[in-house]
Amino acid sequence: MTVRCKEDGRFSTIVTLRLTMRDAKVQGVSKQEIGLKTAVFSHTLPTLSNPQLWSPSDPALYTIHADLRIDGTLSDEVESRFGLRTFHFPAGGPFYLNGERLLLRGTHRHEDWAGLGAAVPDSLSRRELEQIKAAGFNFIRLGHYPQADAVLAACDELGLLVWEERALAPALLPDA
Secondary structure: OOOOEOOOOEEEEEEEEEEEEEOOOOOEEEEEEEEEEEOOOOOOOOOOOOOOOOOOOOOOOEEEEEEEEEOOEEEEEEEEEEOOOOEEOOOOOOOEEOOEEOOOOEEEEOOOEOOOEOOOOHHHHHHHHHHHHHOOOOEEEEOOOOOOHHHHHHHHHHOOEEEOOOOOOHHHOOOO
16 A cells, blocks of 8 residues: 655545554553654654663563554554663773663674574574573673674563674765
8 A cells, every 4th residue: 555645745645653662561551643644754752650671680671563554554563672771881980771880791792603604593593692691691792793683682682781883874984
């Protein structure tokens, strides 16, 4: 189904965005339905009162589900998980997570295995990350390239802080 905009950028049909946020216990935190009139819009999510903060010892994740409906028919949907946390790393240390000092115990990971190269199945990556967590680590530095989204999701779920290098698009690089 295609949504067409009139020349002034307004939709020529009824377009509705539904947002549902759930906490780690899969309880509804907020639910919103927004009628969209134009293709370009902005929306601020409600402030969470007393949110459960993510930490290595309690990796609480929230889920937000968005679905787009055109004339009442589901057109597209997406779901994303995220954790809420604060951090502070003053010059000379120590590291603070959610206002409490946290000793970082870390290791490094490349996304490659003998016989598989970089084509590591998500299940094998998850098993490796579970072993890293079980060994007492709370921090992981990923190899010199973006790794599979499943690796980052597993780190969030297991309570592993991540340092990942991401390449910047040439347009975002500072002038030399």
